[in-house]
Amino acid sequence: MARVRYLDREDLAPEYQDMPRMKSNITRALANSPRGARHVAGTGMYLRHESSLNPRLRELAILQVGYSTGSEYEYAHHIDVALSFGVSETDILAIAADSAGQACTLEPLARAVLQAAREMTEQLSLSDATFTVLNDALDAESLIDLLIAIGEYNGMVRIMAALQIDLEPEFMTYLERFPLPIRTE
Template sequence: MTERLARLIPGQLDPAQRAVYDGIAAGDRAKGVQHFPLTADDGSLNGPFGVMLHAPGVGAALQELGSTIRFHTDLSTRVREIAILQVAQATGSEFEWWAHERVGRAAGLTDTELMQLSLGAFGGEDPVESASAAFVANLLASSSVTDKEYAAAAAVLSSEQLIDLTVLVGYYRTLAQLMTVFSVGVPDGERTPVGEHRHAH
């Protein structure tokens, strides 16, 4: 797959682009263990982040929202990663699956759970995880949430968690759409269950 936008390296960036780059490559995402590489060998940003540099006004807001969703919500790490992988599976986003399968494994997701998620299902025993996964599945399957679906989620999850999950789904759908439009996939040589499933059809 040939990307439709040039991969910008640090020396090519104007000040607005550099601010976005630094927010991604030197912000919260760069702290601690790196489960997937944010940058390529030439310093260009991988995945949706490289796209954001081409529109730094929107890119700055997007990367800040993404950082907030990843690091500053009321969701546990497992709940967050289950939800992100649900979006990746539903949208067929190879990069989202490739990146967040790694983060999910580090958060304790098992091979069985990852297989379930790759097939569009999740059968956890934890009530918060199950309620979150069901709520996200509703959001991904329909543009509305029925009173019954909402009541089931609200019986287990706080209002803040419901808001966090709703925004998470919208954000990762946006990233998936950006990568589809601009032909951004996983780094060369990588393959994902979602990618294999999508190319088999």
């Protein structure tokens, strides 16, 4: 159960009742700070609808953050988003293989994106080798947008964990189809 109350649209002051995505538990929790929620949503909407970064690569990076952190909420929600932006089921399954150092069917740039997301998630940095691959393949704007996406979603998984956000039941099937690694901690 979440550590803060999930708000509904009618719980908000009139100037915030147009808040998008008020059906998702993370938005309903963040709505306890409506101005903050609006800023978070703004970054997400920029990345999803205005960024020059290829949407498939963006979603692969976000999925890798969710996978690496074991964030059921982030991972399941972004499987839903990723499938609508051209990420295939084979791509999603490849995240587990690539994370385990196994062969997968992803092209080199997609594998470099996953590597960047793992490095920034697990080591808080980006190796010169990974940066070079990305820098050679992406223009500067797309590269920066990729790093913003990885950083943004690393922040979000931490907020979700701190608030103990509940995954909505309709997203549970994604975890069954694309399981997260079993945590031993």
